[in-house]
Amino acid sequence: MKDFGFTVQLDHSIDYDAKDKRMMRYVLYHEPSLDWCIGCGSCTATCSAGQFTLFNIRMAHTLLRRGETEKLKQELKKCMFCGKCQLTCPRGVNLRNVLLRINRAIELFG
Amino acid sequence: MKVEGKRRIWKDYQKEIADDRYFYVRSCVRQNFFPASEKMFFRILKEELGKDIFENAAHTTCSGIGYHSDVVPFETTMTMVARQFALMTESGYQNFTTSCITSFGLYTEILETWHHFPEVEARVRENLKKATGREFDKPSNLSHASDVIYKFRKEIGEKARYRLVNKQTGQPLRCVEHIGCHYSRMFPGKGVGGAEYPYVLAGMIEEWGGEVIDYPERRHCCGFGFRQYLIQANRGYSLSCSKKKFDSMAPYKPDLILTNCPGCPMFLDRWQYTLSEMEGTTYGENGQGIPVLTYEELAGLVLGYDPWDLGLQVHQVPAEPLLDKMGIPYDSNRKFLNRDGQSMGRPKAPSFLKFY
Numbered sequence: 001m002k003d004f005g006f007t008v009q010l011d012h013s014i015d016y017d018a019k020d021k022r023m024m025r026y027v028l029y030h031e032p033s034l035d036w037c038i039g040c041g042s043c044t045a046t047c048s049a050g051q052f053t054l055f056n057i058r059m060a061h062t063l064l065r066r067g068e069t070e071k072l073k074q075e076l077k078k079c080m081f082c083g084k085c086q087l088t089c090p091r092g093v094n095l096r097n098v099l100l101r102i103n104r105a106i107e108l109f110g
Numbered sequence: 111m112k113v114e115g116k117r118r119i120w121k122d123y124q125k126e127i128a129d130d131r132y133f134y135v136r137s138c139v140r141q142n143f144f145p146a147s148e149k150m151f152f153r154i155l156k157e158e159l160g161k162d163i164f165e166n167a168a169h170t171t172c173s174g175i176g177y178h179s180d181v182v183p184f185e186t187t188m189t190m191v192a193r194q195f196a197l198m199t200e201s202g203y204q205n206f207t208t209s210c211i212t213s214f215g216l217y218t219e220i221l222e223t224w225h226h227f228p229e230v231e232a233r234v235r236e237n238l239k240k241a242t243g244r245e246f247d248k249p250s251n252l253s254h255a256s257d258v259i260y261k262f263r264k265e266i267g268e269k270a271r272y273r274l275v276n277k278q279t280g281q282p283l284r285c286v287e288h289i290g291c292h293y294s295r296m297f298p299g300k301g302v303g304g305a306e307y308p309y310v311l312a313g314m315i316e317e318w319g320g321e322v323i324d325y326p327e328r329r330h331c332c333g334f335g336f337r338q339y340l341i342q343a344n345r346g347y348s349l350s351c352s353k354k355k356f357d358s359m360a361p362y363k364p365d366l367i368l369t370n371c372p373g374c375p376m377f378l379d380r381w382q383y384t385l386s387e388m389e390g391t392t393y394g395e396n397g398q399g400i401p402v403l404t405y406e407e408l409a410g411l412v413l414g415y416d417p418w419d420l421g422l423q424v425h426q427v428p429a430e431p432l433l434d435k436m437g438i439p440y441d442s443n444r445k446f447l448n449r450d451g452q453s454m455g456r457p458k459a460p461s462f463l464k465f466y
Binding site: 009 | 344347353354385
């Protein structure tokens with residue numbers, strides 16, 4: 001292959017049609033309360049793991065919706081399952097179950 | 111694509127295009143990239159349509175390429191454009207027609223500036239008078255050369271010897287139309303069909319029998335972007351934009367790409383070669399590329415002009431597959447002969463892109 005002195009940049013756009021939506025469907029089926037989320041970020045602000053790592057549960061939700069499985073796998077490894085996110089959620093989303101279901105979905109489809 | 115809805119929007123953006131007596135200004139770069147296109151515009155207008163078109167040998171660059179690369183200040187650019195208008199006035203013409211999309215965008219931008227800030231126009235007039243002793247009238251009609259071909263697309267269609275139809279299958283050729291960014295994105299009202307649904311090239315394709323492909327990245331820039339290309343290390347930005355378009359259009363299996371800008375056909379054509387050499391990827395069938403044509407070249411093919419007189423041999427992506435589909439005869443032995451019949455030399459074949 002020839003070197004022209006420049007390279008092709010990777011495209012950062014997200015093609016929703018090409019993404020795997022099975023994990024999102026699985027989690028929403030088993031924990032429908034996730035649809036109540038308004039994206040306020042209270043979960044992320046109170047997160048114990050987030051105090052010591054770059055873990056961001058709000059981002060994990062976005063990655064799940066986008067079908068970005070590989071990034072989601074790395075993100076979930078940081079969670080300690082303390083459940084403070086669930087205590088602070090103003091919409092009453094069962095976030096511990098969401099996280100457990102994401103982990104199960106990773107086993108099934110990841 | 112819901113064509114009915116788009117047609118309603120296109121109707122809102124119809125510009126007035128002069129029907130005769132054009133003062134034509136050439137592009138800085140098109141004569142190098144696609145050498146016959148501007149000459150063929152003259153031939154089509156004079157011989158096929160019987161129109162009066164004139165160019166002045168004293169015409170220079172509009173300086174748009176320097177302006178958009180941030181090396182020429184707007185004041186200088188305005189004075190140079192005022193000089194072009196002075197040449198038009200001295201030649202006795204009022205309808206200004208540009209070959210280049212960036213020139214067209216720049217002339218539009220300057221006329222709009224003068225419309226809203228008359229004191230700027232007065233200052234430019236004074237500068238031009240002091241520098242060259244010239245005075246000028248503003249054009250009564252400003253159009254791009256593709257507007258003119260669009261206006262006469264029906265007349266060209268009536269004289270067509272070949273149509274955009276696959277001769278073997280009888281199906282319309284699948285055409286990608288790519289509009290230069292400076293055509294109507296800055297001033298939507300100045301382009302046929304506006305900024306989001308420019309119809310200038312789609313109108314030609316439909317009139318001449320082809321089918322326009324609506325693909326996801328249809329309105330994405332080709333990637334030229336002036337500064338993106340001028341520095342070698344930055345060319346990846348330019349290349350990536352074109353790749354994004356190719357990846358998006360390839361599943362629709364286009365037979366050709368039609369463009370109306372100096373930069374777009376250059377990059378959509380040459381980058382296909384570059385991508386094939388860098389990644390081994392080709393976007394046509396059986397290792398072929400997707401032929402890229404200017405609107406003059408396509409009009410010339412439809413009118414039955416010799417492909418080599420139209421300069422198709424200097425394209426990086428060979429046009430032969432398209433010629434075969436349209437049923438246009440060509441002499442392969444004449445491909446690399448100059449107009450005196452002497453050999454220009456055969457270029458080295460690319461590693462992956464099919465070469466004829």
